[in-house]
Amino acid sequence: xxxxxxxxxxxxxxxxxxxxxxxxxxxxxxxxxxxxxxxxxxxxxxxxxxxxxxxxxxxxxxxxxxxxxxxxxxxxxxxxxxxxxxxxxxxxxxxxxxxxxxxxxxxxxxxxxxxxxxxxxxx
Numbered sequence: 001x002x003x004x005x006x007x008x009x010x011x012x013x014x015x016x017x018x019x020x021x022x023x024x025x026x027x028x029x030x031x032x033x034x035x036x037x038x039x040x041x042x043x044x045x046x047x048x049x050x051x052x053x054x055x056x057x058x059x060x061x062x063x064x065x066x067x068x069x070x071x072x073x074x075x076x077x078x079x080x081x082x083x084x085x086x087x088x089x090x091x092x093x094x095x096x097x098x099x100x101x102x103x104x105x106x107x108x109x110x111x112x113x114x115x116x117x118x119x120x121x122x123x
Contacts, residue, residue, distance in 0.1 A: 004031050008042040019051045024059035032070035039074060043081055053083040056118045058092050062099045072103050079108040086112045087121050
């Protein structure tokens, strides 16, 4: 199985600033830990109140059970960090989407705008 791919990209478009968080593939515990660490570093390097958050995990697969606590920590970071606006690109897999909803113990998906693609926000 191939390793997951993820990136955190700061995008400037006119007077708008975006933090684009992208992930795809199958995340195991170690992958989740690397994702969380890079997320923390990225959030600490910017003034998040000036940024619009775009989370794009539309191409991720369901995670392993031992990675779920790390997924929940990421949910908490996204939820508690103050951004100008927050968007979540809907996951293409129903199984993955349901796993995200079941593991959301902080209400992230209740307080975020759902979009069908990142281009709706970034273009």
